[in-house]
Each structure stands twice: as structure tokens, then as C-alpha cells.
Amino acid sequence: MKANVGGIDRVLRIVAGIVLIALTLMNVIGLWGWIGVVPLVTGLFRFCPAYSLFGMNTCPMKQAAGK
DSSP, rough: OOOOOOHEEEEHHHHHHHHHHHHHHHSSOOOGGGGGGHHHHHHTTTTTTTHHHHHHHSSSOOTTOOO
16 A cells, blocks of 8 residues: 555544544534544545545655656
């Protein structure tokens, strides 16, 4: 798994996941809030299968040595 989730994207995913899970645990929203596990996990592992499927990447490009 090559990282394809960059800095800001990663932070937003983690925050959104935590908020959705917290709201579910506080009974503010229904069981659908557990979908927050998906952005949380993709943010923590810096890999999004959907990004791979569509050829997207929000990670900054690293400079090749010697160029």
C-alpha cells in the first residue's frame, strides 16, 4: 500500500471520523455515524482505496535524487 492521502486531507479525514464516531456514541446521530470509521482508518493509514481506483493522490511529490 503506497500512501496516497496527504497532510490536510489526512487531518480532515481523522477529525471527521472522530466527530462522527463521537456523535454516534453520544446518541446525537443514528448508527450510520459508525461510517466515521472509514475516514478515520484511511487517515491513520494514509491510504484510500477509492483514490487508488480513480488514480488520485494528495501526497506531495518527493524530488528524485540527482535532478
